[in-house]
Amino acid sequence: NRASPKTQSALLEVMEEGHVTVDGITRPVGVPFLVVATQNPVEQAGTYRLPEAQLDRFLMKTSLGYPDHAATVRILEGSSAGRRDVEPVITPQGVVSMADIARGTYLNPLVLDYIARIVEATRLATEVRLGVSVRGALALTKAARTWALAHGRTYVTPDDIKALAVPVLAHRLILDPEAEFDGVTPEAVVGQVLLDVVPPSQSDQQRDAGTRKEGA
Known part of the structure; x- marks a missing residue:
């Protein structure tokens, strides 16, 4: 919800049609295609309410909440390790x-x-x-x-x-x-x-x- 209405409109097109239009040119995004979006649930300043049509096109909405104590410790331990390469697990x-x-x-x-x-x-x-x-x-x-x-x-x-x-x-x-x-x-x-x-x-x-x- 920090994306502008213009960006939200572009996302609505690609979520429904599977393609994007830039400068009058339509381009397919390929398969599989997935939109994962985060939403600020607290502060509303500078945010834009998502229209009902766009909300309806998200498969599901969930809240992760805070990590538990053990997970927090692992996050803190990993923060000093620097950037790691991510290997694909599936094609x-x-x-x-x-x-x-x-x-x-x-x-x-x-x-x-x-x-x-x-x-x-x-x-x-x-x-x-x-x-x-x-x-x-x-x-x-x-x-x-x-x-x-x-x-x-x-x-x-x-x-x-x-x-x-x-x-x-x-x-x-x-x-x-x-x-x-x-x-x-x-x-x-x-x-x-x-x-x-x-x-x-x-x-x-x-x-x-x-x-x-x-x-x-």
């Missing part, structure tokens, strides 16, 4: 291949229904002026597939959705001004939605999978 094509594998992770229709109900509930929350968009629902399914695969599974569970709902959905909510004044946070709203929306049981998912298999 760009390797990232693309892993993304292709993640897209094949199975999502039960009942889990998809669960995602849709969560998203719809954010739009009905009394504290919310603008709820999660369809883009946000798609982002949650994408993140859940990758999360499940990273945990050694070929299928997504409702617990995966619960684990990712706040970092993937909260930054997309626009709260009612009165709710903001009362100290309500988007994270709290998503947390309440997760309590209110009942996830599918494991038996229901197994029954649905069995029905699909018989139909096939």
